[in-house]
Structure formats: C-alpha cells, structure tokens
Amino acid sequence: MARLRYLPNVVTLALDDEKCVGCGMCALVCPHAVFAVENGQTRIVDRDACMECGACAQNCPAEALSVRAGVGCAAAVLSRRLRGAGPAC
Amino acid sequence: MTGPRLATSGCCASAGDAAPASEAQRRPIEAPYVVGTVSTAVGEVPRVATELRFTDKLGSWKARWAMGRMHYAVEPGLYAVGTPAPVSPVLVSANYKMSFDRLRSQLGGRDAWIMVLDTRGINVWCAAGKGTFGTDEVVGRLDAVRLGEVVEHRTLILPQLGATGVSAHEVKRRSGFRVVYGPVRAEDLPAFLDAGMQATAEMRRVRFPLRDRVALVPVELVGSARRALFLGACLLLLSGLGPGGYSSARAMAVGSRSVLLLLSAWLAGMVLTAALLPWLPGRSFSAKGAWVGLALFLCAASYEWAYGGLFGNWPTAAAWFLIMPAVASFMAMNFTGASTYTSLSGVLRETRVAVPIQIACGVVGAALWLVGRFM
Numbered sequence A: 001m002a003r004l005r006y007l008p009n010v011v012t013l014a015l016d017d018e019k020c021v022g023c024g025m026c027a028l029v030c031p032h033a034v035f036a037v038e039n040g041q042t043r044i045v046d047r048d049a050c051m052e053c054g055a056c057a058q059n060c061p062a063e064a065l066s067v068r069a070g071v072g073c074a075a076a077v078l079s080r081r082l083r084g085a086g087p088a089c
Numbered sequence B: 001m002t003g004p005r006l007a008t009s010g011c012c013a014s015a016g017d018a019a020p021a022s023e024a025q026r027r028p029i030e031a032p033y034v035v036g037t038v039s040t041a042v043g044e045v046p047r048v049a050t051e052l053r054f055t056d057k058l059g060s061w062k063a064r065w066a067m068g069r070m071h072y073a074v075e076p077g078l079y080a081v082g083t084p085a086p087v088s089p090v091l092v093s094a095n096y097k098m099s100f101d102r103l104r105s106q107l108g109g110r111d112a113w114i115m116v117l118d119t120r121g122i123n124v125w126c127a128a129g130k131g132t133f134g135t136d137e138v139v140g141r142l143d144a145v146r147l148g149e150v151v152e153h154r155t156l157i158l159p160q161l162g163a164t165g166v167s168a169h170e171v172k173r174r175s176g177f178r179v180v181y182g183p184v185r186a187e188d189l190p191a192f193l194d195a196g197m198q199a200t201a202e203m204r205r206v207r208f209p210l211r212d213r214v215a216l217v218p219v220e221l222v223g224s225a226r227r228a229l230f231l232g233a234c235l236l237l238l239s240g241l242g243p244g245g246y247s248s249a250r251a252m253a254v255g256s257r258s259v260l261l262l263l264s265a266w267l268a269g270m271v272l273t274a275a276l277l278p279w280l281p282g283r284s285f286s287a288k289g290a291w292v293g294l295a296l297f298l299c300a301a302s303y304e305w306a307y308g309g310l311f312g313n314w315p316t317a318a319a320w321f322l323i324m325p326a327v328a329s330f331m332a333m334n335f336t337g338a339s340t341y342t343s344l345s346g347v348l349r350e351t352r353v354a355v356p357i358q359i360a361c362g363v364v365g366a367a368l369w370l371v372g373r374f375m
C-alpha cells in the first residue's frame, strides 16, 4: 500500500541541537518515525511525516524540541474559525 | 494500555464529550467484566476477565455507530488480571470501555495490574490530545489507588499514544515511577511483554489501514447525517419550483433525482475517500474528495448521455458538475480528524484554500440549479 503522506513543508517541529542530549526518547515516542538517533546524535529525518502530536516535545527531558501541538481536524478548525474559539478537537 | 487503533474514535471533537466517569457509585465489582477479586495490601481489587463477552462486542458495535457512547466508560481505578503479585507489571489504560476491552483481551493467561485513568470515557489518542490522559492524572491516580503499596517495583507501562499527554520524566520526578511506553496497538502487547518490554520499530508506528479507515465511517456518517438530510429536504421542496408556479408532482420527480445526486456525493465523499485514501490523487483530503465527486458526476453524466432524464437541461448538469465535487470534497476534508497522520498546520493550510472554493462551487452550483428549474 502506498504510504499516506499529508501536505509537505507545513509542520512547526524544531530540534535544538545545542540542547539535545541524544537520549532518544523522542524517537521512541514518535508514532511516525520522524527522528533517527545515530551515535548519540538525534536528527529529524522525515519532517513531513510529523503530525504535530507533541509527544516528542512533551517527553524531551532537555526541552530541545518545540512543536505547536494540536489535532489535525478540519471540523474543529472550522468551528473555531466560525465561533472565534470553539472546542478543541 | 489500549490499542487505540482509532477505529472507534472518529474525530475527537465529533466523538463528543462523554459524561465524566462520575465518582458516583457504579460499583466496578458488579460490572459484567469483573470475575472475582484479588487481595492486596490495600484491600480487594476487582479481577477482570480476559475474554470478551457478547455484551462487550455489542457495546463496541453500538459505540461505533455512535449509539449510547456517552456512557461507554469504565470506572477508573486499579484492576487485576489473573493472579498478580507485587512484582507483576502495571499497565495503564484510558477508561473508554473499548480501550479497556482491547487491553484485557490481550492479557489472557497473564498476571498483571491494570490502572485505569479517568479520561472521561475517551480513548487514549483523543484524551492525550486533550490532556486528560496526562501527567497529572497518572500521578494523581497512582496516589488514589495507592499503587506504591500494591507493587514493589516502580514501573508503569503506558500506551505509546499516551505520550502526547504524558511527560515521562515529569511522572518520574513527581512519583518515583518510571514510565515505559508500550506498543501503539494492544495486539502487540504480548510480544512486547515477552520481549522484556521492548517494542520493535514496527510496533511504534501508527498506520491507517483500510480496516481502520472503514471502521471510522459509521461515526462520521451519523455525525453528518442530520445536515445532509436537511439539505436533501430543502432540495426536495425547491424542486417543485418551475415555469408554471409550484407543482408538488414536479417536486417529487425532480426532487427525488436531486436528492439522489446530493446524497450520493455526500456518501461517496466519506466512504470512497476513506476506502481509497492512499490511491486518490493529491495530498489534501479536499482534493481527494473532489476527485471522488467528479468521478461520481461523470458516472451520472454518462447515465444522462445514455438514457437521459437525470439532469434535464444544461444548467442543471453544470450545477451538479460543481455541487457534487464540492460536497464530496467537504465531507472528505472532515475525515482529517479521524485520520492518523494529519497535522494541525496542514489542516489550517488545507481549509484556508479549500473551503472558499467549496463554498464558491456550492453557491454557483445552487444558482445554476435554480436557473435549471425554470428551463
């Protein structure tokens, strides 16, 4: 089956190499294999696969990761846009 | 621990907020899935069955069709599987009944503890996103069930998808318990446990197979049925309009065809998009749905060409050329919430582009359709 991929070049994920201690926690919790750890060095290898769930940032002990976490749900986005602030997804 | 294959959630928003699992005394001891108790240092702990019964399966089926899902919760607290000892592993679950069922059904022949969090009857994926499956709830529940007195180790196994709401190092700092993230799917749990709490890369990946995509359709159908039926009724009424004033015979004749076209676009936008997701062109859901709507229009147009009688005149044909892709596109877009790989940033961009086009097609299409009534 073809791999499902969403829109390219949109996600807000950022990794701060200075702060990263290479623990690998982000790679472990990420459900879309966005990270790779090689010789204690963590890299973003598949950025467009990120769904902005925020699990990596939440579990990074060094606060080296940032991402605007949210749920990619059109219904919630639209109701928020209509009512100003609607229910989060 | 659950297998949040998401096959039951739909968009978290459309799942609705389940009633909080009230502290009201729905005694867990009397629940149909409880088979006796286990004595511990803190008293009797209910033991749960690892076989799902007919009522469990019926309940899952109903929840899938959005029937009575508000009450589909398990009482939060500590449960036992088999005859667990103080060294037995502790698995953490959401209190959505289906999550809980999926977890216990994987534990046949094992001894373990299950700590059920209060996620207000919502599955792990959605609850973690909302923060109810979160660090505070884990730490609070540990305290409430006095887990530290029941087990002698200090390890919790959480479903990987809970990581969105839980911060492992925070739990450790605040409670002394180490969080180990288990596999994404409950089916992989036995292998994970047998491998000494090691998950393979495959077990850590979220996928979105056909089975899961199709299982999500009913909830989406039910969720949008009212709006679709309302639009259909409007079409039926308006179909009576014509050159010689209003005619209810015409309303039935033209109206039934119009409703058929509208509802087929609505249905196809959801069902076909869900089923054919990987093969439809485009990355955005709205584009995928528009293709489905267009294909459907072409089917209708070939019918018209062969037999006639479906559109009647060219403004009506043009109207459906615009309306069917717009409706299917909109419905497909709403499937983003149910999918397992869409990012918020992506959806923001997609809706910004697609919604104005959908509205424009809908409005122009409706105008053309009205013109068609008078030709």
Ligand code: SF4
Pocket (backbone or CB within 6 Å): A013, A029, A030, A031, A032, A033, A034, A035, A049, A050, A051, A052, A053, A054, A055, A056, A057, A067
């Ligand atoms: S936000 Fe989620 S999907 Fe994106 S990199 Fe982090 S863990 Fe992976």
Ligand code: SF4
Pocket (backbone or CB within 6 Å): A015, A019, A020, A021, A022, A023, A024, A025, A026, A027, A042, A056, A059, A060, A061, A062, A063, A064, A065
């Ligand atoms: S979790 Fe944080 S510190 Fe650990 S490897 Fe990932 S980015 Fe680096």
